[in-house]
Amino acid sequence: MAWIRRHLVVIIGLLVMGYILLPNLVVIAYSFNRPRGHLNIQWSRFSFDAWTNPCGTPGICSSVGLSLKIGLIASIVATILGTMVAFALGRHRFRGRSLTNLLIFMPMATPEVVMGSSLLTLFIAMGIPSGQMTILIAHIMFCVSFVVVTVKARVASLDPKLEEAAADLYASPAQAFWRVTLPLVAPGIAAGALLAFSLSFDDYIITNFNASPTSVTFPMFIWGAAQRGVPVQVNVIGSVMFLGAVGIVGFAQIVGARRKREVA
Amino acid sequence: MPDGVAAATVRKRPNWVPYALLAPGLLWLVVFFVLPTLSLASQSLQTGDVYNGYSLTWHVQTYVDALSTYWPQLLRSLMYAGLATLLTLLLGYPLAWFVAHRSGRWKNVLLVLVIAPFYTSFLIRTLAWQTILGDQGLLTSLLDRLHLTWALHGFESFLGAVGLGSGSQLLYSPFAVICGLTYNFLPFMVLPLYANIERLDLRLTEAASDLYASPVQAFRRVIWPLSLPGVVGGTLLTFIPATGDYINSVLLGSAKTTMIGQVIDAQFLRVLDYPLAAALSFILMVVIIVLVMSYVRRAGTEELL
Structure with missing residues (x-):
């Protein structure tokens, strides 16, 4: 009893970890299923079919391609815009700072359905047809704030003395920025870009409001398929994404830990 | 930017720099976040239909209808x-x-x-x-195999009693x-x-x-x-x-x-x-x-x- 009480927080923590990971494990397990009907809900037989033929369902790979394309462009643009704002907020004094902070905060505090629908009314009012372009505009909009917050934290933790030291060693402001500041902020920028990409790649609600029948992203494909039964290939792509994310984040953690040890 | 050592310190940078850094990002948010919010507010006060177009008539009744139907x-x-x-x-x-x-x-x-x-x-x-x-998913099959179906039914009736159940299934x-x-x-x-x-x-x-x-x-x-x-x-x-x-x-x-x-x-x-x-x-x-x-x-x- 005393043992349970002492380790209660560990026991609950592990149970919650299980709750977090269970659906991902189910997705991976059922990517090896060969369902009897078109519903991949009941386990029937082990098979590699979906893994050897991931594009086997019409439309699935083109939707993944479109999501990758939009995710890539949106995360690059949002990272550039967001990093600039983060530097202004983290490094400069200027009038209108609180207004800027409010403008950055608002998109994160607004439900997606509100942002998606208000953009739709704007596009309708301006006569802009929905499609890849409108999806891209929307994705850049909701990604910028998240990049700003991520990069700003890193810029704020930077010691301004480092730039002064560079200047003392006769570096020009440009040199000090490119050779000292930017490399130090780079992990924050990378984290912001990764976050932006995953937000864009995964978005359904805002995309749905601003897409056309010819611009089907991967989440929209899944949504459409969910009405009649999701093909096993969706589980394959979901598994690859999960394992890839664990791999990338794990690798970054290991490299980060090693670097920290070297510095120490 | 002024050249020389002093420029590297924060205070002596020319004061247009932060605005130049802010401009593109904030412009994007103003055009594609603030403006749509205004457009949404305007749309909610218009009357008309998709085919003949809308005009701003300050028709507040829409809000009353929306709330009374969908509260x-x-x-x-x-x-x-x-x-x-x-x-x-x-x-x-x-x-x-x-x-x-x-x-x-x-x-x-x-x-x-x-x-x-x-x-x-x-x-x-x-x-x-x-x-x-x-219904024949992982949880029910697992509980079935462990002869714990009674626990599931108990939980379902509990959910029903507090108004979060659907009667027959999870x-x-x-x-x-x-x-x-x-x-x-x-x-x-x-x-x-x-x-x-x-x-x-x-x-x-x-x-x-x-x-x-x-x-x-x-x-x-x-x-x-x-x-x-x-x-x-x-x-x-x-x-x-x-x-x-x-x-x-x-x-x-x-x-x-x-x-x-x-x-x-x-x-x-x-x-x-x-x-x-x-x-x-x-x-x-x-x-x-x-x-x-x-x-x-x-x-x-x-x-x-």
């Missing part, structure tokens, strides 16, 4: 999101504490595992709950929707909590117990007030998106679990009643802003006490 869905959304937020806090707090203070060298691995699901598809993970909670019930919301937004609660709890000095609890505080008192009077910034951040990041979400209620719920986002989606994209849809969307935004502001104010004063 149950709005209330339900707030209730489900509120319950889910409470559950993420109850589950997330021990998890954040465990990762921050009790996981030793497994800390980084656990952090990766908390964040990793966040990087994979929201929709696929929500669909996995269909597999888990479904899936397609309010319980399933809240379970999905809790699951999907848990990382949004855990990360701010973790960032806060990790910095807490555990010697404070020792100090509290030296001063004859019981563990419960030490938590309530010392630890909890100090973790409030993390709690406030986490609840906002969970409650706001959960209120507008309708992926969970469509995939895991039934016609009786319809949330407000679903109504807005249907009115905009299928019924094509733009003014009504815009009014609902605007109401949702205002309700959330009011709730968030009163919550932050309350939490803020509590923190001061």
Whole structure:
């Protein structure tokens, strides 16, 4: 009893970890299923079919391609815009700072359905047809704030003395920025870009409001398929994404830990 | 930029630099976030139809119609999101504490595992709950094999009694929707909590117990007030998106679990009643802003006490 009480927080923590990971494990397990009907809900037989033929369902790979394309462009643009704002907020004094902070905060505090629908009314009012372009505009909009917050934290933790030291060693402001500041902020920028990409790649609600029948992203494909039964290939792509994310984040953690040890 | 050594220090940079850095990003947000919000407000006050166009007539009646027809869905959304937020806090707090203070060298691995699901598809993970909670799904088969079906039936009647069941099954019930919301937004609660709890000095609890505080008192009077910034951040990041979400209620719920986002989606994209849809969307935004502001104010004063 005393043992349970002492380790209660560990026991609950592990149970919650299980709750977090269970659906991902189910997705991976059922990517090896060969369902009897078109519903991949009941386990029937082990098979590699979906893994050897991931594009086997019409439309699935083109939707993944479109999501990758939009995710890539949106995360690059949002990272550039967001990093600039983060530097202004983290490094400069200027009038209108609180207004800027409010403008950055608002998109994160607004439900997606509100942002998606208000953009739709704007596009309708301006006569802009929905499609890849409108999806891209929307994705850049909701990604910028998240990049700003991520990069700003890193810029704020930077010691301004480092730039002064560079200047003392006769570096020009440009040199000090490119050779000292930017490399130090780079992990924050990378984290912001990764976050932006995953937000864009995964978005359904805002995309749905601003897409056309010819611009089907991967989440929209899944949504459409969910009405009649999701093909096993969706589980394959979901598994690859999960394992890839664990791999990338794990690798970054290991490299980060090693670097920290070297510095120490 | 002026050349020379002095330019590297923050204060002596020319003052147009921050505005140049801000301009592109803020312009994007003004044009594609602020302007659409105004356009939404304007749309909600127009009359007309899709084919003949709309004109701004300040028709406030649309708001009355929207609220009188769809208040149950709005209330339900707030209730489900509120319950889910409470559950993420109850589950997330021990998890954040465990990762921050009790996981030793497994800390980084656990952090990766908390964040990793966040990087994979929201929709696929929500669909996995269909597999888990479904009638012949994982949970029922497992309990069946363990001869625990009675426990499942007991739980179902309990859910029915508190109004969260669907009568005959776990899936397609309010319980399933809240379970999905809790699951999907848990990382949004855990990360701010973790960032806060990790910095807490555990010697404070020792100090509290030296001063004859019981563990419960030490938590309530010392630890909890100090973790409030993390709690406030986490609840906002969970409650706001959960209120507008309708992926969970469509995939895991039934016609009786319809949330407000679903109504807005249907009115905009299928019924094509733009003014009504815009009014609902605007109401949702205002309700959330009011709730968030009163919550932050309350939490803020509590923190001061």
